[in-house]
Amino acid sequence: MGxxxxxxxxxxxxLVPFERGWQAQRQLQQRLLLQPEGPDAVLLLQHEPCxxxxxxxxxxxxxxxxxxxxxxxxxIDRGGExxxxxxxQLVLYxxxxxxxxxxxxxxxxxxxxxxxxxxxxxxxxxxxRLAGLTGVWLEGHKLAAIGVGARRWISQHGLALNVDxxxxxxxxVVPCGLADRPVGRLLDWRPQLSAAxxxxxxxxxxxxxxxxxxxxxxxxxxxxxx
Amino acid sequence: MPAxxxxxxxxxxxxxxxxxxxxxxxGDSVLVVESxxxxxxxxxxxxxxxxxxxxxxGGTAPVxxxxxxxxxxxxxxxxxxxxxxxxxxxxxxxxTATASSAPASPAPASPVAxxxxxxxxVVAAPVVAAPVVVxxxxxxxxxxxxxxxxxxxxxxRAKKLASQLGVVLEGLRGSGPHGRIQAEDxxxxxxxxxxxxxxxxxxxxxxxxxxxASNGAAAAxxxxxxxxxxLGxxxxxxxETVAFNTLQQAVNRSMVxxxxxxxxxxxxTITTDKLDAFYKKVKGKGVTMTAxxxxxxxxxxxxxxxxxxxxxxxxxxxxxxxNVAVAVAMEDGGLITPVLANTDSTDxxxxxxxWADLVARARSKQLKPEEYSTGTFTLSNLGMFGVDRFDAxxxxxxxxxxxxxxSRPTVVAAKDGSxxxxxxxxxxxxxxxxxxYGAHAAAFLKDLAxxxxxxxxxxxx
Numbered sequence: 001m002g003x004x005x006x007x008x009x010x011x012x013x014x015l016v017p018f019e020r021g022w023q024a025q026r027q028l029q030q031r032l033l034l035q036p037e038g039p040d041a042v043l044l045l046q047h048e049p050c051x052x053x054x055x056x057x058x059x060x061x062x063x064x065x066x067x068x069x070x071x072x073x074x075x076i077d078r079g080g081e082x083x084x085x086x087x088x089q090l091v092l093y094x095x096x097x098x099x100x101x102x103x104x105x106x107x108x109x110x111x112x113x114x115x116x117x118x119x120x121x122x123x124x125x126x127x128x129r130l131a132g133l134t135g136v137w138l139e140g141h142k143l144a145a146i147g148v149g150a151r152r153w154i155s156q157h158g159l160a161l162n163v164d165x166x167x168x169x170x171x172x173v174v175p176c177g178l179a180d181r182p183v184g185r186l187l188d189w190r191p192q193l194s195a196a197x198x199x200x201x202x203x204x205x206x207x208x209x210x211x212x213x214x215x216x217x218x219x220x221x222x223x224x225x226x
Numbered sequence: 227m228p229a230x231x232x233x234x235x236x237x238x239x240x241x242x243x244x245x246x247x248x249x250x251x252x253g254d255s256v257l258v259v260e261s262x263x264x265x266x267x268x269x270x271x272x273x274x275x276x277x278x279x280x281x282x283x284g285g286t287a288p289v290x291x292x293x294x295x296x297x298x299x300x301x302x303x304x305x306x307x308x309x310x311x312x313x314x315x316x317x318x319x320x321x322t323a324t325a326s327s328a329p330a331s332p333a334p335a336s337p338v339a340x341x342x343x344x345x346x347x348v349v350a351a352p353v354v355a356a357p358v359v360v361x362x363x364x365x366x367x368x369x370x371x372x373x374x375x376x377x378x379x380x381x382x383r384a385k386k387l388a389s390q391l392g393v394v395l396e397g398l399r400g401s402g403p404h405g406r407i408q409a410e411d412x413x414x415x416x417x418x419x420x421x422x423x424x425x426x427x428x429x430x431x432x433x434x435x436x437x438x439a440s441n442g443a444a445a446a447x448x449x450x451x452x453x454x455x456x457l458g459x460x461x462x463x464x465x466e467t468v469a470f471n472t473l474q475q476a477v478n479r480s481m482v483x484x485x486x487x488x489x490x491x492x493x494x495t496i497t498t499d500k501l502d503a504f505y506k507k508v509k510g511k512g513v514t515m516t517a518x519x520x521x522x523x524x525x526x527x528x529x530x531x532x533x534x535x536x537x538x539x540x541x542x543x544x545x546x547x548x549n550v551a552v553a554v555a556m557e558d559g560g561l562i563t564p565v566l567a568n569t570d571s572t573d574x575x576x577x578x579x580x581w582a583d584l585v586a587r588a589r590s591k592q593l594k595p596e597e598y599s600t601g602t603f604t605l606s607n608l609g610m611f612g613v614d615r616f617d618a619x620x621x622x623x624x625x626x627x628x629x630x631x632x633s634r635p636t637v638v639a640a641k642d643g644s645x646x647x648x649x650x651x652x653x654x655x656x657x658x659x660x661x662x663y664g665a666h667a668a669a670f671l672k673d674l675a676x677x678x679x680x681x682x683x684x685x686x687x
Contacts, residue, residue, distance in 0.1 A: 003596070056240040056260050056284075079240075080263040105264035106231035107579055114573060117687075134263040149265040150230075151255065 004213035005100060007040040008221055009203065015087055016045045018052065018074055024223045025156040028095040032154045036097050039221075040212060043093040044199060047085035048072075049169055054080040054147055061174035070172060078157040080134075080147035081177035088165030088185070088195050090202055091158070094210070098153040101210060109134050109146060111209055112159050116144040118205045119161075119198070123190050133178065136161070141184025145176060161202065163187060163195040227287040230259060230266045232579055233512060236288045237261045244276045247303060250296055257283075257294070274298045277306035380407035381557065461559050473560030483622040487537070491617050492664065493654045494671040497679050498633040502649055504682040508574065517566075517578040519630060520550045520605055521685045522677055524569025527603055530670040534602050536625040537660040551601025551621075552581070554588055562588050563621065565601045573687045599623075609633065609651060617654045625661045629654040 010024065021043060028041045050072040053059070057075070059066050061082045066073060071084075085091060092115075098108055113129050116136030120127040120143070127138045136144035136159075144161040162185035170183045186193050207214050217223075227237050240258040244250055255267040256276065274296045281293040297306045379400065384407045400407035462468035470478060501522075505515055527534045527548045535544045548570040551563035564584035566577055587593050603625075606618045609632040618629040633651035640646070653674070657667050677684070 054260075054263075055258055055265055056238065077258070077265060077267075078263075079260045079265040102579070102583070104231045104233075104579065105266060106233045106262060107576060109262055109264055110573070110576060114576075147263045149267075151267040152269065 004207075004211050005040060007042060007096075007207070007210075007212040007214050008217045009214040010041065010043045010045075010217065010223065010226060011199075011203075012043075012045040012226075015048045017048050018050045018072060018085065020225060021045055021047060021091070021093065022074070022076060024226050025093050025095055027223050029151065029154050029156050032095065032097050033152060036099070036152075036154070038097075040094070040096045040100070040210075042095065042203075042206065042212075042214065043091075044203060045091050045093075046087050046089060046195060047091055049084075049086045050074060051082055051084055051169075051173060052076050052078075053082050054078050055149075057081045058177060061177050063172050063174070071169065076149075076157070078147040078149040080145075081175075082173045083145045083147070083160065083175055084169045084173060085160060086165045086169050088163055088187075090161045090163055090195050090199055092161070092202060092206060093158045094155055094206070096155045096210070098150060098155055103153055105148065105150060108148060108155065112146050112148070113144075115202070115206045115209050116146075116159065116161060118209065119202055120186075122201055122205070123186070123193070125189055133176075133181070135176065138184060138189065141182050142175070142178075143184050143186060161186070161198070163193060163198050165195075227281075227289050227291045227293055228259065228266075228268055229289045230261050230264060232582060234261045234289055236286050238286045239281055239283050239293065240265060241283050242279055242294075243267075246276055246279055246307065248276050250274055250276050256296075270296060272296055272298075275300055275303050277303045381409060384409045384411065471559050473556060473562065477560050480622050481619055484620050487620050487622075487658045488660060489620050489656050490659050490664065490667075491654055491656050492667040492671060493615070493652060494675055495650050495652050496675045497638070498649045498651055500680070501678045501682040502633065504685070508686070511575060511578075512582070513574055513578045514581065515609075516552060516605075516607060517574055517581050518682070518685055519607060520552055520566050520569055520581070521572075521574050521577055522674060522682070523603065523605055523628060524548045524550045524566070524572075525685065526670060526674045526677055528570040529673060530666065532666045533626050533655075533657070533662055533670045535661050536602070536623060537658055542661050545602040547602065549600050549602045551598070551604045551624075553604060553606040553618075554585060557589070562593065562598050563601055563604055564588050564593060564598050565596075567600070574685055603627070605630065615652045615654065618656050620656050620658055626655055626657045626667070629656070 024043055028043075032038055032040075051062070051069060051074070053073070053075045055075070055077055056079070058081060062069075062073075064070055094112075098105070101108065101111070110129075113134065113136055117127045117129070120136070120138065125138055127136050127143065129135075130137050133142075134146050135142045136146070144159055146159050148155055148157050150156070162183065164187040165185055167183055167185060175183050186198065203214060206212075230237065237259040238261065240260045242257045244254070244256050250256060250270045250273060252270055252273045254270050256270050257268050259266050259268055275298075277295045277297045279294045281287045281291070287293050295306050297303055401411055501518065505513070505518055508518075527550070531544055534548055535542050537543075547568050549565045549567050550569040551565045553561050553563050555561045564581070566572070566580060566584075569577065572580070584593065584597060588598070601621070601624060604618070604621050604627040606627060607630040608616055609630055612632045612634075614634065615631050616629050618627045620627050631652045631654075633649045635647050636650040638646055638648045638650065653671065655667050655671060
């Protein structure tokens with residue numbers, strides 16, 4: 001055992017506009033489409049406040065006029081309903097060749113959930129799955145939203161974990177189309193935590209779950225506009 | 227409708243990226259399929275023209291259903307489109323390729339439709355277009371056997387059974403890799419209760435282990451059912467000497483090597499009523515008894531590193547991970563031990579899926595060396611045959627192997643003198659005494675029994 005897969009880590013210190021994060025993922029996806037044997041990659045960042053809709057999302061879950069959104073609104077190529085990104089939320093975008101990770105999209109979703117569950121376990125919290133409600137749940141609150149898209153088994157999008165963000169932006173939408181299930185954040189269980197403090201643990205747990213050895217990009221692997 | 231996952235039964239079409247009449251290049255994304263919170267772009271295997279969309283965006287179709295038609299030339303669009311609304315049912319079986327079972331090479335020249343086609347090759351080249359070069363068979367959706375250019379693909383045993391039972395193979399759906407008809411498919415078609423699969427140890431849904439637990443007669447009932455089939459396996463005919471195949475030779479080397487290890491054996495009887503009840507709850511989610519037993523062993527091994535250790539020239543080697551290997555007999559002789567890596571820390575659903583994938587690929591001899599040679603402990607299960615006790619030979623490079631027999635209703639006397647009927651199974655641990663001593667083995671078995679008897683639900687994660 002012990003053979004870890006090579007993976008490039010892109011981490012941003014600054015808040016990233018949604019468009020730029022998406023653009024970066026598409027560049028990485030394109031690289032793997034052209035060279036499927038190339039390294040996996042993962043982006044870890046926090047977004048400027050915005051809303052995103054999955055490709056098949058129902059706009060009726062927006063509690064505002066979608067021609068006049070209070071924050072930038074993006075319809076993107078992932079599964080799932082509307083969600084909200086904001087500072088204090090850790091966003092993990094793995095761009096993986098899933099053929100090296102089981103070639104099974106449901107398995108991939110379950111593995112992403114497990115990353116959230118493993119991470120919260122490190123803080124002594126017993127997070128769980130709810131059947132049919134993809135995500136990471138703690139005492140009935142959804143702490144992490146998950147939605148992925150793939151082309152030829154190359155993944156994009158991923159997991160968004162609320163750490164110490166302001167949850168007010170979620171009240172403008174019906175997150176994931178679930179009206180009766182509140183969104184939560186880690187801060188309310190572990191008040192000393194910050195997104196910056198949790199970030200390295202999230203990466204460690206993720207790398208462990210997917211058997212990846214994360215490293216900084218080589219000069220020729222840098223992303224345009226990153 | 228391609229399968230995006232071994233657990234996917236149907237998918238929703240989010241969007242058609244091509245419109246009827248539009249040209250499609252090989253590799254173009256044709257549509258987007260959603261299942262749960264995952265989207266996948268589905269690409270065309272063949273260039274041509276999208277002639278018809280049989281399932282519009284927003285619609286949901288079962289895996290394997292034909293959802294659209296691609297034709298070779300513009301001229302054929304009208305014909306195919308005209309046929310399409312009437313034809314989908316007839317053509318459905320043609321759409322066999324799934325994301326997980328599609329051949330890596332270009333699909334065999336347009337698996338052509340069974341329905342009357344005006345000109346050759348016209349109709350189907352179904353849009354199932356699995357994303358290229360996909361590893362095979364994660365429990366592939368049943369596929370029509372006859373799709374393979376009209377040739378019936380069936381295992382030798384299936385063919386023999388078919389002739390004995392009078393089952394017609396043409397048109398039968400195969401559950402094996404690429405729709406290959408397996409013996410079980412023939413038995414099912416012949417109305418026979420499905421007996422124990424030939425690729426046995428742990429490979430099947432381990433139903434019999436529990437069936438025999440809930441019904442003592444089950445093990446006996448299997449025998450008459452199977453008697454229509456050849457009774458025992460043999461690799462040669464009377465009077466012949468048959469050379470060992472490569473796999474058999476490898477097993478021979480391991481078995482002879484085991485003679486240099488000083489082994490002893492320790493047995494334990496475990497009550498399985500709670501495990502059986504938990505298994506009933508989760509088997510609908512694809513969890514097999516093999517996965518449950520492997521997980522239980524993995525969790526307990528993590529607490530008993532001495533039993534996970536092995537003897538080397540340098541000393542006692544403690545592996546970094548708990549990797550439970552499970553012995554699987556191969557149809558054509560020999561056996562292989564696919565490995566469930568990190569058994570202790572992998573959730574049961576992932577384990578069950580990994581196991582199904584490993585067994586499917588073991589059958590088609592596509593396992594990578596690290597997938598069958600990195601076990602730190604081995605499990606051998608003959609419970610599905612109703613075996614009530616046996617012991618196993620230690621595989622080289624490991625310190626212990628556990629033989630698991632069938633769980634059977636047993637009259638049990640408790641310490642207070644009360645008598646009840648409980649399902650019990652015997653397990654038997656073979657250990658290398660250089661590294662593992664009797665007390666280690668006993669403590670391991672006691673913990674394993676306690677886990678299975680009191681907290682099998684904890685095996686879920």
